Amino acid sequence: MNNRLPLLILLFGIILSGCGLTDKVGGACTYLAAVDRAQVAKITPSFVILSHGDNQYEVRPNMFDSVPLKGAWYEVKYEAISQGSCTPLHIQAVKLIEVN
Numbered sequence: 001m002n003n004r005l006p007l008l009i010l011l012f013g014i015i016l017s018g019c020g021l022t023d024k025v026g027g028a029c030t031y032l033a034a035v036d037r038a039q040v041a042k043i044t045p046s047f048v049i050l051s052h053g054d055n056q057y058e059v060r061p062n063m064f065d066s067v068p069l070k071g072a073w074y075e076v077k078y079e080a081i082s083q084g085s086c087t088p089l090h091i092q093a094v095k096l097i098e099v100n
Contacts, residue, residue: 029084036076037097040068050074050094059091066096073098 038050038057047058048068057076061068068074077092 029086030082031079031090032082033092034078034080036078037073038076039073040070043068043070050076057089057091059094063091063094064096069099071100072096073100 036052036055036057038052038055040048041051041056042049043061046060048061048064050057050059057078059076064074073096075095075097077094079090079092081088
């Protein structure tokens, strides 16, 4: 057992050395600003789901100026990842365009 103790201490030290990493996995990420029109498809307590074609956006209710209405159209300003492996989409703002 005494011969294994230094090896166990070394392995434990290697494992713990990775716990303090603060760099993002995947390196630096870059984003491109974009704007889309999307319609409210579903409202839940946690998210409002807006969709337009193949695009779907999950937006927190507190990002809306007023209570979102199902079927209403909003302008969605967002940043989409163009390089790296970070969060793929950041919603910046939503603005009411049209109420059906």
